[in-house]
Amino acid sequence: MVCRHNRELEALVQEAKKMTEKGKVADYIPALAESEKNSLSVTIYHAENTCLSAGDDDQTFTLQSISKVLSLALVLMDYGKEKVFSYVGQEPTGDPFNSIIKLETVNPSKPLNPMINAGALVVTSLMKGQSAKESLDYLLGFIRRLANNPEITYCKHVAESEFRSSMINRAMCYYMKQYDIFEGDVEEVMDLYTKQCAIEMNSLDLAKIGCVFALDGKHPETGEQVISKDVARICKTFMVTCGMYNASGEFAIKVGIPAKSGVSGGVMGISPYNFGIGIFGPALDEKGNSIAGVKLLEIMSEIYRLSIF
Ligand code: GLN
Secondary structure, three states: OOOEEOHHHHHHHHHHHHHHHHOEOOOOOHHHHHOOOOOOEEEEEEOOOEEEEEEOOOOEEEOOOHHHHHHHHHHHHHHOHHHHHHHOOOOOOOOOOOOOHHHHHOOOOOOOOOOOHHHHHHHHHOOOOOOHHHHHHHHHHHHHHHHOOOOOEEOHHHHHHHHHHOHHHHHHHHHHHHOOOOOOOHHHHHHHHHHHHOEEEEHHHHHHHHHHHHOOOEOOOOOOEOOOHHHHHHHHHHHHHHOOHHHHHHHHHHOOOOEEEOOOOEEEEEEOOOEEEEEEOOOEOOOOOEHHHHHHHHHHHHHHOOOOO
């Protein structure tokens, strides 16, 4: 399907773009600091064959935390709720995504949800495959089916940059290993996790994946049930309660749709009116969400009455 540039949407992008001045690109993963701070793009992909976009929509970006919801979907389908939720909880934390504090203060030392780094690391450690390479290929195969795009792969540069600098994530893995929550080899899982986070796509791919969730796991183009209905429902619920980190409550009030963000500046939004939204705007607010991306969703939600509440 051809995605058309849309004038009305472009005006909203220009309005939201003003916010980029107040944001900062992530630099704790050195390669992300190279992003163009002022860019903003959006694609809206509707199941009944309409696709609208605005801004610099040919830009690609890495998924970062958005990948957490996709790895969760796959692991939940492979092992079922009972097993997965014996490793990771279902509650928001109110802490930043990379916080280690609750691992010590909450007993048993199990990460509170799969959208924070500690929880996502455990989920990734459960991914099927005999080696990190096999698991990555397995996950990539799933994501290619979700986006219906066989070209999708990961960005080596970003993956290596995070692998070299990701000491807090390593610390969390070791902490959980002490309490038998984390069973894998830390370096192997870090290798897989950093490549998972570095999976790269554009806003159209992301919007299409959002649309799969909107359709309860059924692909709008291929008709394949890529995610089971129940797992799609669980993922969307996590996106509402924890998808925008410790700003999820405010986001639910201001925008009111399931969404997941990543520190690259990507945001995936899902509307029950059968469409997915893919946004890329690398300038972040202090919680690590795309500052202009959230603004754009806020404006869109108000104009088109998108809130599910
Ligand atoms: N790869 C990033 C990390 O683990 C993902 C975090 C994010 O996007 N919030 O720090």
